[in-house]
Amino acid sequence: MNLIPTIGIEMHCEMKSNSKVFSTSANTYSKHSNNHVSALDIALPGTLPVVNLECVKKAILMSSILNCEIPEMLYFDRKNYYYPDLPKGYQITQSHAPIGINGKIEIPYKESTLKIAIHDIHLEEDTAKIEHLMEESLINYNRAGVPLLELVTEPVFHSKEEVLAFLEYIRKIYQYTDISDADVKRGQVRCDVNISVALENEPLGTKVEIKGVNSFSNILLVIDAEIARQKELIENGKKEEIKQETRRFDESLGTTVRMRSKIDAIDYKYFVEPNIPKIKLDKTMIEQIKNSIIELPLSRMNRYKELGLSKEDIMILTKERNISDYFDECLKLGRDAKKISNWITGIILSYIKKEDVSILDISLTPKELNLLLTSLEEGTISNKQAKEIASIVLNEHKSVSECLEKENNQISDDKLLDEIVQNIIAENPTQVEAYHNGRTNLFNFFVGAVMKETKGQANPVLTKEIIAKYLNKEEE
Amino acid sequence: MKSIILDAQKKEKNALLEECKKNILENQAQCNSCVTIIEDATTKKETSSLLSNIPYVLKDNFSTKGIETTASSNTLKNYIPPYDATVYDRLNQTGAILLAKTVMDEFGMGGTGTTGHTGTVKNPWNLECIAGGSSAGSAAAVASGAVPFAIGSDTGDSVRKPAAYCGIVGYKPTYGLISRYGLIPFASSLDHVGILTKYVQDAAIVANEIKGIDSHDMTSWDSSQIELPSQLEKDISGKKLFYIKEIVDIENYQNPTEELRIILNQFQEVLKSLQELGAVVESKSISKDLLETLPSVYTCISSAEATSNLSNLTGIIYGPRGEGKTIEEIIVNHRTNGFSPLIKRRLIIGSYVLQKENQEKYFENAQRVRNQIVTIMHSFFKEYDACILPCAASIAPKIANANDEMKQDFAVLENHMVIGNFGGFPSITIPSSIVSNMPIGINLTAEQKEDEKLLNIACKLEEKLNFKGGL
Structure with missing residues (x-):
């Protein structure tokens, strides 16, 4: 039957x-x-x-x-x-x-x-x-x-x-x-x-x-x-x-x-x-009430699908109206859907979950995120830097431009830093050897030395990258 | 123009209060008008209101904070409300002094004043007669001259009928002119706040003070453009009135009593008085068949609404808690012991006509007839200023003969005032003459919101009739 x-x-x-x-x-x-x-x-x-x-x-x-x-x-x-x-x-x-x-x-x-x-x-x-x-x-x-x-x-x-x-x-x-x-x-x-x-x-x-x-x-x-x-x-x-x-x-x-x-x-x-x-x-x-009806979740889901987002991402982005609104706000500012989606489903949602706050109340507003992603696309900051800035904005409630300015005042010139690092490595052969013998915490000694040399102006991320490049090259 | 209130205003306020206190105690001993007497009532700070320091009594179905409010029912024995009815609140603001809560037919369901839980109210004209109901105590207190005014409520004719039996004025304004908030309901679509006084002017003064839109009652409306006492003295020549032929034609009644003949003859005298005032009086017709449905249509609608309105009386939150092991037993015992048999009869009728299988046949049909009658009245009011009719087929009956069973023979004359409730029309009863040493009254009804005009005609007719039966 x-x-x-x-x-x-x-x-x-x-x-x-x-x-x-x-x-x-x-x-x-x-x-x-x-x-x-x-x-x-x-x-x-x-x-x-x-x-x-x-x-x-x-x-x-x-x-x-x-x-x-x-x-x-x-x-x-x-x-x-x-x-x-x-x-x-x-x-x-x-x-x-x-x-x-x-x-x-x-x-x-x-x-x-x-x-x-x-x-x-x-x-x-x-x-x-x-x-x-x-x-x-x-x-x-x-x-x-x-x-x-x-x-x-x-x-x-x-x-x-x-x-x-x-x-x-x-x-x-x-x-x-x-x-x-x-x-x-x-x-x-x-x-x-x-x-x-x-x-x-x-x-x-x-x-x-x-x-x-x-x-x-x-x-x-x-x-x-x-x-x-x-x-x-x-x-x-x-x-x-x-x-x-x-x-x-x-x-x-x-x-x-x-x-x-x-x-x-x-x-x-x-x-x-x-x-x-x-x-x-x-x-x-x-x-008036009929005209005030907001876009319903199903329509948003269909739209996101057309933007090429994955089923999982669509589910997350449409779970709450505020998240979906945030996403749409970023889209309007001209950023790439997939990239925004990654930022939201990653760093932003984990922050929201951890702090138990609403996406409406975070310091990294769609405008701020847009500013950050623009800098990233223009190549003035690295992906890693962008994430650090996002974290600072979220946790310390600073503005993106404030963080970017700080980044700009830093010595981020590859060649200049490269030179400084080379000199320091050359001046400290004992430490270099000890590092290679396993005292890896000496890495921070080199960072400190660069900072001392540049009066703290060196871009820490770049500095670390360059130091690592040289120390590991020596190892090969 | 006569006014007890304006006369009372000339008296020293403490003397007035003491006089009224003495009166109300005397009236209570004679007529049993009161459920609660506020013996420690004191004078108040003067206000600009005409009611400042005027003592009055209030029917016991108005919620009064801190003062027992029973609706003359055992189900609400010892119930002390935590909030004020809008009417009571507004009277407090005028500085009027509440002297007593008055006896009524239980929950307003009755026309005799014999069913209250504190006993029968007697007519001050003749203590062997009923005062009429349901606003029995309010009518008796005003008729005896104990207080300048009383507040009642009117669902069928509960202000206007006792007013007629007691030889005073009973005014039921347009539905919604006065807020019902805090009035313990009988039938919400028919319930009106009403006023009992000796003279029309006093009724106009009181109603004017308590009327007005109320955010607690969605059926109340903005009447700020209406000044009830403003047109009382206007000439009424040229005003057009009608009476309903079928109601006042003696030929329509089988076995008419001598009393009925006199009452209908007196009515013709009243019409002559109106004509002497320059008013035009004409006869209109409503089919007898339709008029004869009035009592059953009223019973059907009012009982249905009452069944639902009184469902809050379970003894769980307030009122005496019933005995019992289960919640059902507690509720059943509270209601079984609390309601009198007359109420139970109405509740059963109400429940019956609302049942799914009966609703169309009884309740819905009753609504249709109600609408039909109201539509006819609207059409008459297009041409006429007011309707005039006698109030009842007899003087106040003897207490021994009083019951609420229908007097089939004269049912149409006894029950027509319910039309005022069906349509929410303003309607007023004024005393007209004496028959067998008892007062009889005349009823005037006008189109909705034409209260000023109604009071004007009533006031002029009152002056002309010059009723001298004051106790």
């Missing part, structure tokens, strides 16, 4: 914003509990929601990126259900008129791309967080009211690899556009997975939803486990035992377990939120 799995994803992502989506308390990560809580966040009687325009704009931005249709009127719905993490007893979400419907997005997949159909994307609020202890459960309302974007795909995936490629690419877009940090470790991305299995060319099988998967690695496990479960049932002729139901992933069992069947499905009794008047979305504002 050739059984084909079909998968749809609901991806929830916490947005970045100054304040929560309907209240004025801060939307920020906190080590403490319940310190970013307003009257609305704990649903004190009489409080009212006020829509955060920043969140609406970001939602429109994502909707545009996903090529969705944007509704004329913005409004919200109440999704009613009781749970201790839901203080109002309802969640304000968008069910009747999501901020985007019928979208599609092209994502990189293996050597090529996939087009993913988007059912909708909508703006809603997060719930509080419950911590279950041995004897009691505690509720932290800091998360209550944090803006969420829920992105729902059509059932278009047929493997876990496709799903992962999609999630990682969407996550990258969120980060590129600053809509969200999409930090999986902090629980900012959570997914529900819908899976069905059917024979090839047959209609889709019974859909099973697995709720609340909180890491990408678990999504892969969930998909494997659920496909295996459904395949086994079908292969054993127990197809009817696959019920339309909601399940969750049990990490200790490594399988999905039933939460509730369709019959027990919660009726959320959606209706339009009366406290938020319908708002006509301004066409000019939507146009």
Whole structure:
């Protein structure tokens, strides 16, 4: 039997914003509990929601990126259900008129791309967080009211690899556009997975939803486990035992377990939120947002490929928007792609990693790097010198021109230094012999002697090269 | 033009406060108007506001920081909010003095004033009668003369009906003129802040002080161009008013009572008074079938919104914590013990009409009928300045007979004021005359945002009727 799995994803992502989506308390990560809580966040009687325009704009931005249709009127719905993490007893979400419907997005997949159909994307609020202890459960309302974007795909995936490629690419877009940090470790991305299995060319099988998967690695496990479960049932002729139901992933069992069947499905009794008047979305504002969309990672990847960069380099350069922007900035200044790429993936990224800083904050800005590489191309400094200067600029926060000037004041004249070195070697035969007999640390004696002779003006790199040339020549 | 507030301003502020304190305690002993009396209320620094040092009472569904706010429900017993409703905040800024939080029908769901957790409110005109609801305590306190004004809330007719039963003015401005922030909701799309006073001018003064756009309420709007007391004395000759024929035609009622006959006759007298003022009064028609849906459309929409609005009452964060081993048990016990049977009935109706399989048939249809009625009213208001109707089919009923079950026979006359809530129209009740030793009222309703015009007509009519039933 050739059984084909079909998968749809609901991806929830916490947005970045100054304040929560309907209240004025801060939307920020906190080590403490319940310190970013307003009257609305704990649903004190009489409080009212006020829509955060920043969140609406970001939602429109994502909707545009996903090529969705944007509704004329913005409004919200109440999704009613009781749970201790839901203080109002309802969640304000968008069910009747999501901020985007019928979208599609092209994502990189293996050597090529996939087009993913988007059912909708909508703006809603997060719930509080419950911590279950041995004897009691505690509720932290800091998360209550944090803006969420829920992105729902059509059932278009047929493997876990496709799903992962999609999630990682969407996550990258969120980060590129600053809509969200999409930090999986902090629980900012959570997914529900819908899976069905059917024979090839047959209609889709019974859909099973697995709720609340909180890491990408678990999504892969969930998909494997659920496909295996459904395949086994079908292969054993127990197809009817696959019920339309909601399940969750049990990490200790490594399988999905039933939460509730369709019959027990919660009726959320959606209706339009009366406290938020319908708002006509301004066409000019939507146009402005659409025009502000930055170049997406896929387009950058394709561009870099045409520049002849390797797959590995492209991956590194497009991992973060700031790195890609840095690279593009250097390209604009006219430098060679491959060379810049080598500089970024080498010395610059290792510095950033070591110091844990952003590429935006380093002293070796694209302009500075350009200056350095120009000197290098013009031959006024050697490759080795260029790297030394880069290191000085990065670590000591000096400017490239400052370093170059210092280099220029040095005696970098090959012939002159050659002469000086020859004289010193001639004047110190004992040391030369001792060096050849294994006292290699005497190398520094010669360097010191040259420096003394030139009052410290000799280019140390060149000096060392020349000394080495003579000492090693004598050896031959 | 009469005004209790302007008269009170002439009094020495400490004397005024002491007098009102004494009054409110007397009123409490007689009528049971208050949930909480602020006995240590003191005079304040004078402000430039007309409400400076004017004592008042506030319905117990407005959030008051540091003062118990119960909405007359056991689910909020001992709940002391940490924040102020915008209305209370603005009144504080004017220097008005809060003397009491008043009894209401639990969460505003009722029209009798008999369902609050602290007991029934009695009508100061006759202690055997209801004050009407849900703003029962606010109406009784103003009617007894205890305070110059009271704040209430109006979802169906909860300010205007008790005002009629108690012989005072009840004004519900255009939706959004006054912020609802901090008003414990019953049905958000129908809830309005309302004002209860003895005279129209006082209602205009109070509303003018508390109105205005509020960053906490997205349904509030900028009314800085509106000065509510500014046009009260304008001549109303040439103004065009209409009444709805089907509502005031005695032929439409089976088994009309003698009281109903008198009320409808009195209404005709009021129309004559208007004509004497130079106003034109004409009859308009809305199909009886449509009018008869009003109570069920209201029940459907208000119960649905209430079911959702009251879902925050779980006893987890505030309110008395329910007993139980699991979270479900705790919530179920809190709600089972906290809500009265009447509330439970509404919550069940609300839940029922919102269910997926019922929503189209009940909730959606109710919204359609609501829109249809509002559209008809808009079309009438294109031609007319206001709608005029009697407030109720009877005087305040006896407490023993009071219940919230529909009086089917006179349902249309008893429930038409809900049209004001459906459309967010400004609507005001003023006392018109005495029937069987009890007051009856007249209701005026105008197009949205025409509050100035409405108050003008009400004020002139008030002057003309010269109601002399003051207690």
